Amino acid sequence: xxxxxxxxxxxxxxxxxxxxxxxxxxxxxxxxxxxxxxxxxxxxxxxxxxxxxxxxxxxxxxxxxxxxxxxxxxxxxxxxxxxxxxxxxxxxxxxxxxxxxxxxxxxxxxxxxxxxxxxxxxxxxxxxxxxxxxxxxxxxxxxxxxxxxxxxxxxxxxxxxxxxxxxxxxxxxxxxxxxxxxxxxxxxxxxxxxxxxxxxxxxxxxxxxxxxxxxxxxxxxxxxxxxxxxxxx
Amino acid sequence: xxxxxxxxxxxxxxxxxxxxxxxxxxxxxxxxxxxxxxxxxxxxxxxxxxxxxxxxxxxxxxxxxxxxxxxxxxxxxxxxxxxxxxxxxxxxxxxxxxxxxxxxxxxxxxxxxxxxxxxxxxxxxxxxxxxxxxxxxxxxxxxxxxxxxxxxxxxxxxxxxxxxxxxxxxxxxxxxxxxxxxxxxxxxxxxxxxxxxxxxxxxxxxxxxxxxxxxxxxxxxxxxxxxxxxxxxxxxxxxxxxxxxxxxxxxxxxxxxxxxxxxxxxxxxxxxxxxxxxxxxxxxxxxxxxxxxxxxxxxxxxxxxxxxxxxxxxxxxxxxxxxxxxxxxxxxxxxxxxxxxxxxxxxxxxxxxxxxxxxxxxxxxxxxxxxxxxxxxxxxxxxxxxxxxxxxxxxxxxxxxxxxxxxxxxxxxxxxxxxxxxxxxxxxxxxxxxxxxxxxxxxxxxxxxxxxxxxxxxxxxxxxxxxxxxxxxxxxxxxxxxxxxxxxxxxxxxxxxxxxxxxxxxxxxxxxxxxxxxxxxxxxxxxxxxxxxxxxxxxxxxxxxxxxxxxxxxxxxxxxxxxxxxxxxxxxxxxxxxxxxxxxxxxxxxxxxxxxxxxxxxxxxxxxxxxxxxxxxxxxxxxxxxxxxxxxxxxxxxxxxxxxxx
Numbered sequence: 001x002x003x004x005x006x007x008x009x010x011x012x013x014x015x016x017x018x019x020x021x022x023x024x025x026x027x028x029x030x031x032x033x034x035x036x037x038x039x040x041x042x043x044x045x046x047x048x049x050x051x052x053x054x055x056x057x058x059x060x061x062x063x064x065x066x067x068x069x070x071x072x073x074x075x076x077x078x079x080x081x082x083x084x085x086x087x088x089x090x091x092x093x094x095x096x097x098x099x100x101x102x103x104x105x106x107x108x109x110x111x112x113x114x115x116x117x118x119x120x121x122x123x124x125x126x127x128x129x130x131x132x133x134x135x136x137x138x139x140x141x142x143x144x145x146x147x148x149x150x151x152x153x154x155x156x157x158x159x160x161x162x163x164x165x166x167x168x169x170x171x172x173x174x175x176x177x178x179x180x181x182x183x184x185x186x187x188x189x190x191x192x193x194x195x196x197x198x199x200x201x202x203x204x205x206x207x208x209x210x211x212x213x214x215x216x217x218x219x220x221x222x223x224x225x226x227x228x229x230x231x232x233x
Numbered sequence: 234x235x236x237x238x239x240x241x242x243x244x245x246x247x248x249x250x251x252x253x254x255x256x257x258x259x260x261x262x263x264x265x266x267x268x269x270x271x272x273x274x275x276x277x278x279x280x281x282x283x284x285x286x287x288x289x290x291x292x293x294x295x296x297x298x299x300x301x302x303x304x305x306x307x308x309x310x311x312x313x314x315x316x317x318x319x320x321x322x323x324x325x326x327x328x329x330x331x332x333x334x335x336x337x338x339x340x341x342x343x344x345x346x347x348x349x350x351x352x353x354x355x356x357x358x359x360x361x362x363x364x365x366x367x368x369x370x371x372x373x374x375x376x377x378x379x380x381x382x383x384x385x386x387x388x389x390x391x392x393x394x395x396x397x398x399x400x401x402x403x404x405x406x407x408x409x410x411x412x413x414x415x416x417x418x419x420x421x422x423x424x425x426x427x428x429x430x431x432x433x434x435x436x437x438x439x440x441x442x443x444x445x446x447x448x449x450x451x452x453x454x455x456x457x458x459x460x461x462x463x464x465x466x467x468x469x470x471x472x473x474x475x476x477x478x479x480x481x482x483x484x485x486x487x488x489x490x491x492x493x494x495x496x497x498x499x500x501x502x503x504x505x506x507x508x509x510x511x512x513x514x515x516x517x518x519x520x521x522x523x524x525x526x527x528x529x530x531x532x533x534x535x536x537x538x539x540x541x542x543x544x545x546x547x548x549x550x551x552x553x554x555x556x557x558x559x560x561x562x563x564x565x566x567x568x569x570x571x572x573x574x575x576x577x578x579x580x581x582x583x584x585x586x587x588x589x590x591x592x593x594x595x596x597x598x599x600x601x602x603x604x605x606x607x608x609x610x611x612x613x614x615x616x617x618x619x620x621x622x623x624x625x626x627x628x629x630x631x632x633x634x635x636x637x638x639x640x641x642x643x644x645x646x647x648x649x650x651x652x653x654x655x656x657x658x659x660x661x662x663x664x665x666x667x668x669x670x671x672x673x674x675x676x677x678x679x680x681x682x683x684x685x686x687x688x689x690x691x692x693x694x695x696x697x698x699x700x701x702x703x704x705x706x707x708x709x710x711x712x713x714x715x716x717x718x719x720x721x722x723x724x725x726x727x728x729x730x731x732x733x734x735x736x737x738x739x740x741x742x743x744x745x746x747x748x749x750x751x752x753x754x755x756x757x758x759x760x761x762x763x764x765x766x767x768x769x770x771x772x773x774x775x776x777x778x779x780x781x782x783x784x785x786x787x788x789x790x791x792x793x794x795x796x797x798x799x800x801x802x803x804x805x806x807x808x809x810x811x812x813x814x815x816x817x818x819x820x821x822x823x824x825x826x827x828x829x830x831x832x833x834x835x836x837x838x839x840x841x842x843x844x845x846x847x848x849x850x851x852x853x854x855x856x857x858x859x860x861x862x863x864x865x866x867x868x869x870x871x872x873x874x875x876x877x878x879x
Contacts, residue, residue: 025871052410072413082414090407097400101415149416201868215868 001028002061003184004049004080004153009058009068011048018044020208021058024186026153028063031175031185033199033216035192037229040205042188043085046155049186050082051075062153081151085158088142091131095122098130098145106148115144118174136167143174153184160191172198192229204228238369240486246375248482249382250440252475255462256389257433259474261310263406264426267318268468268647270333270654272459274340275313275431276438277452279305281344283439284355284447294358298439306435307428314427317828319420324832326646330594331786331831337453338783339824344449346817352448358440378440385433386475393471402426450776454658460651461506464513481506500662507662510655514648515640544715545793549707552578552797556700560693567808569764572696574804576761579703581785581796582710583753588782589790589835590719591746592726594650597637597657598754599778601630604660605755606762606773607670610677619682619689623763627755634751638744661775676769679762689763699760706753711793713749722746780820783827789836798838 004026012018018041026032036042047053049060051072060068067075082088090098099111116123119140125133130141139159146154156175160168172194179185179198189195196202196216204212206228212219219225258272269275283301286292317332359374393399402422404412409419437459438452445451458481465477485502492498559571580602587595608626617625640652664670671677681689689695713719721742724732733739762768784803789795802823807816830836 027870030870050414052413071418072410073416073418076414076416084411084414088411088414090404090411092407093400093403097403100397100400101404101412101417146414201871213867213871 001063002026003028003030003063004186005059005061005064006049007059007061009045009048009060010056011044011053012056013044013053017056018208019048022205022208022210024203024210026184026186027200028152028184029179029182030200031179031187031198032201032203033195034186034188034203034205035195035225035229036205039207041208042205043157045205046082046157046186046188047084049075049155050080052082076149076151079149079152080155081146081149081153082155083142083146083157083159085161087135087138089130089138089145091129093130094127095130095133095141096126098141099148101145101148111148114147115141118144118147118177119170136163136170139163139167139171140174143171147178151183153186154178155186155188157188158190160189168194192225235368237487237490240490241483242369242371242375244483244486245479246372246378246482247444247486248479249378250437251459251462251482252382252478253385253433253440254437255459255466255474255478256386256471257430257437258459258463259430259466259468259471260389260426260433261430262463262468264402265314265318265423267329267333268651269313269336269430270330270650271313271336271340272430272434273438273453274337274344275306275309276434276436276441277344277449278309278340279431279435280438280442280447280452281348281449283442284348284353288353288355298358301439302432302435306432309435310427310429310431311424313431314424321832325592327588327592327594327650328831330647330650331782332828334596334779335783335786335824335827335831337824338780339821339828341449341453342818342820342824346814346821348447348449350449352446352451354446355443357443381436381440382475385436386471389471398422398425458506460654461510461513464510464651477509481509484509500666504659504662507655507659511640511652511659514652514655544711548793548797549704549711552707552793553700553704560696565692568692568696570805570808572692572699572764573761574800575696575699575703576757576764577800577804578796579706579757579760580754580781581799582707582793583750583757584781584785585790585792585796586710586713586746586750586753588785589792589795590714590726591722591743593743593746594646594653594782595637595747595750596650596654596778596782597660597775598750598781599773599775600657600660601634601751601754602758602761603665603768603773604633604670605630605758606679606768607677608755609759609762610679610768613679613682618684619763620684623756623759626759627752630751630755631748634747634749635744637751638747657775657778661770665770671768671770676767677762678767679759680766681763695764699764702756702760706756707793707796709749710753713746718742718745780823783820783823785836787823787826787830787836789838791835792838794838795836 002025004024006022006024009022009024010017010019022041022045024032024034024045034042034045044053048055051067051070051074055068058068059066062075062078062080065078067078067080070078090101093101096108096112099115100108112123112126119137121137122141122144125137130138133141143159154175159171159175163171168191175185175187176198187195187199196219199216202212202214202216202219203210211228254272254276258269261272262268279301282305283297286297286300287294290297313336317336318329321328321332357374359377361372361374363370363372365371391399393403401412401417402425404415404417405419405422405426409423412419412422441452459478461481462478463474465480466472466474485505488502488505492501556571556575560568563571580598583601584595584598587593587598605626608629609622612622612626613619637653637656640649666672666675681695683689684698687694687698689698721732721737721739724735724737725739725742729739758773765772780803781799784799785795788798788802803819807819810816826837833839
């Protein structure tokens with residue numbers, strides 16, 4: 001089963017085309033690592049999938065249904081969840097209000113229980129303004145908040161940026177929990193090795209096109225990374 | 234103390250109405266990032282509908298009020314959000330200022346067109362009986378106004394704090410994109426807040442109408458006084474906005490009491506909100522105001538080609554040729570119109586330095602024009618010869634331009650527009666009747682005289698004199714555009730931070746451009762004053778500043794052609810098409826056109842097509858072709874289903 005099926009996707013900003021026809025598949029319940037050097041188009045791809053950038057051509061299918069013409073909020077309700085680069089939280093709202101923000105009609109207590117099961121520290125901070133949390137706690141909240149809608153596909157954009165290593169462990173462990181629950185993941189990550197270790201499949205994006213698809217063991221030699229990531233691994 | 238009590242009661246009542254309007258303004262600003270200069274005009278339109286239903290159609294008060302506040306207000310809100318703002322996503326603050334100004338000018342034009350300029354009176358809505366508190370009589374209507382404001386204010390607070398939609402609205406304020414990712418339609422939530430905000434404007438207008446009369450100009454401008462309250466609330470805090478409205482209401486009432494018997498201060502009570510507005514903007518610490526900035530839409534500024542970077546010899550020479558040939562073919566009154574058109578070319582050219590070149594929306598340009606004329610009149614009375622007097626009057630306006638530039642140094646986009654807006658009304662209310670301007674007679678005379686041996690009394694000779702000076706002025710404007718100062722201003726408009734990091738002092742450039750603008754506008758004012766020989770307080774009133782901005786944006790603020798077209802449309806057109814409908818609908822046209830063209834690079838002039846080779850370049854071969862990976866190399870799970878197991 002393919003959860004997210006992308007074919008011939010083109011996208012960009014103004015006159016500049018960034019993605020020149022990307023084909024990518026995320027199988028259901030699997031984790032896919034999306035790698036590439038700066039400017040390869042990783043963030044643009046995730047934003048286009050989530051509906052924040054318009055797709056100019058190509059198709060995006062979520063569990064077989066075409067979604068490329070639907071607005072961002074409709075895609076979120078259909079089960080796509082992007083955790084954006086930076087801190088994906090409402091800084092001026094309290095933690096509780098952040099968790100209360102969602103499209104469906106869920107019981108807030110259940111939502112809070114779920115968030116606290118991933119990150120217990122959030123329960124202690126419910127009435128604190130989100131912008132005053134530490135960087136790590138903000139990212140935890142972003143992850144917890146993103147899961148409120150119970151998505152089937154999670155797009156994670158550089159969750160570990162600017163965080164202490166111990167916090168990174170906790171965040172990435174949460175991604176593993178999600179996968180164990182059967183969610184499909186598309187992960188953009190600066191720690192290439194860790195992303196590859198988590199992933200079932202690896203895609204490498206270069207200048208807006210997919211240049212490599214394979215299983216993690218195929219990258220073990222490092223030759224692929226040498227070529228496209230400047231030996232980042 | 235006791236004699237102040239009645240004024241405190243009045244102040245609390247009017248402050249309450251201001252609070253209702255100001256909270257509505259703040260709600261729309263924080264959720265959409267668009268400061269609605271037309272907030273008062275929205276209330277005015279709703280009030281006129283209320284008048285029509287209640288007085289003309291004879292409906293009972295309650296249903297008429299419900300239709301105006303719950304029907305018309307929200308409906309206008311929907312139109313503003315869905316029709317006007319949605320296509321502008323990612324525009325600059327200056328663009329939004331122009332759009333809402335266009336809306337203000339258009340709505341007011343429509344109201345005057347439909348209902349006429351006369352003030353209509355209306356029976357009170359609430360019981361007029363009074364009761365006695367120690368030392369003062371209080372009207373029940375005043376109690377009701379205070380109660381309505383308190384209840385709506387509390388209601389808003391509860392709504393934003395506890396209700397689901399309220400929290401979602403605050404989330405949209407924080408980050409609209411993220412709200413979308415959460416599965417919420419941020420656009421619908423923004424539309425809702427516009428409905429809410431405009432309903433508040435409508436409510437305030439309807440409540441004010443029986444007190445002030447139903448008058449298109451008065452209601453538009455009075456609700457604009459609410460800007461002061463909103464600025465005290467930093468445009469973001471509802472409780473502070475509420476308090477600010479009360480301070481302004483009380484301050485105005487007490488000032489009314491205070492100035493009784495001081496003729497020279499008569500303008501103080503009405504100016505108080507603007508004094509507060511201007512003072513808060515100019516004296517508040519840096520960083521006090523955080524502009525609500527929406528993420529720019531993809532490519533909102535790309536594909537814009539260089540405009541106005543070459544000296545416009547063809548336009549200038551063509552203009553001069555036509556202008557030289559024209560007098561021979563015109564009769565007396567047509568020649569006056571032609572002269573006036575020339576004068577306005579200079580007005581618009583000087584305005585285009587601010588709006589087109591440095592993207593600073595200045596809403597007090599008429600002040601420079603007026604004081605250019607009145608100062609010239611005073612200097613002539615003192616016996617200064619004409620030409621030196623004209624230049625000296627303009628020079629005197631230079632420091633005024635520098636004063637206006639103070640907010641320009643510290644504030645950007647919206648807040649500069651607000652500060653100049655406040656300054657424009659302040660100057661009109663406080664200074665017009667002093668001896669610096671028109672004096673108590675509210676009129677000045679500027680007789681024509683002989684300059685350099687040429688007698689300017691004749692209309693034809695005066696025409697050529699104006700032509701000569703306007704050409705000099707226009708050349709100066711175009712010179713600024715193509716020289717270093719112009720480049721610096723353009724760069725500042727694009728990115729102040731980047732410009733400063735190059736070692737360029739942004740302050741000097743901004744002050745200089747305001748000074749040049751003020752100087753040239755004052756010259757134009759002097760010339761236009763000399764043309765009519767009589768200038769009174771209503772010749773160039775404050776509202777003209779707003780209209781000029783919409784006209785210039787409509788025709789094109791970036792080039793000389795735009796200034797010429799602006800002058801032709803504003804001054805010449807009404808003398809050619811003299812029907813009353815045309816004249817009345819002229820502001821509506823400019824308002825609507827400014828809304829439509831606010832984001833275009835150079836207005837109507839910019840719509841004239843020029844050869845564009847960028848599309849060709851887009852097709853060039855360097856672009857990476859789409860490359861599909863060979864399916865065979867894919868892990869089986871990722872291959873197309875048909876191939877699995879094949």
